[in-house]
Amino acid sequence: MGQFAVIGLGRFGSATSLELMRLGHSVLGVDADSRVIDQMADRLTRAAIADVTDRDALAELGLPEYDVVLVAIGEDLQASLVCTVHLKALGVKVLWVKASSRAHHLILAKLGANRIIHPEDEMGIRIAQVLSYPMVNDYISLGNGDFVVEIEASAQLDGRTLGDALTTDPPGAIHALAVKRKGETTVHPTDQFVVRTKDTLILFGPLHYLKNAAPKLR
Known part of the structure; x- marks a missing residue:
């Protein structure tokens, strides 16, 4: 059983989290919206409300202990990039990030994301x-x-x-x-x-x- 953390529980992040659960893995879901966490809390191993641009808030989640951390933030480019910077600084070993554009992809590559995903493409x-x-x-x-x-x-x-x-x-x-x-x-x-x-x-x-x-x- 793998240990996965998914940051951003929009349509893509939620679908990924629930499929990982169905496959028998342990999933931490993280989102800044308390309403989203309320909806997902009973369906995931663990769910947490956090400002994903706050390094201290991310540090409290123990994310370096997970096999893979997926940043599934949607259109908020700044939040995605800041979150990625913090996760790399915290020592997350395997980091996957959703990109919303080619420019976003380029910056994520420079920041050291292990895999960059374009779900729509x-x-x-x-x-x-x-x-x-x-x-x-x-x-x-x-x-x-x-x-x-x-x-x-x-x-x-x-x-x-x-x-x-x-x-x-x-x-x-x-x-x-x-x-x-x-x-x-x-x-x-x-x-x-x-x-x-x-x-x-x-x-x-x-x-x-x-x-x-x-x-x-x-």
């Missing part, structure tokens, strides 16, 4: 990918153009082998990591594995090859 990209490739249930970018994608096999793939369905030039550009079928998972299936309609295929490969293969997987 990232969700927009994800939605565009799903709309463009409706057979893709989900995907994860691994960097350097490599992706892991989850695809539901269409009727067109029924009875075909993975080796036939995933033919690429050069061969082997796309790898099947697993196939899920009715609650059972086959890890590292061979090229001779026979696909059935509605199997869930977990594939790995460069984006270029996955895009080229997409029409054959519809």
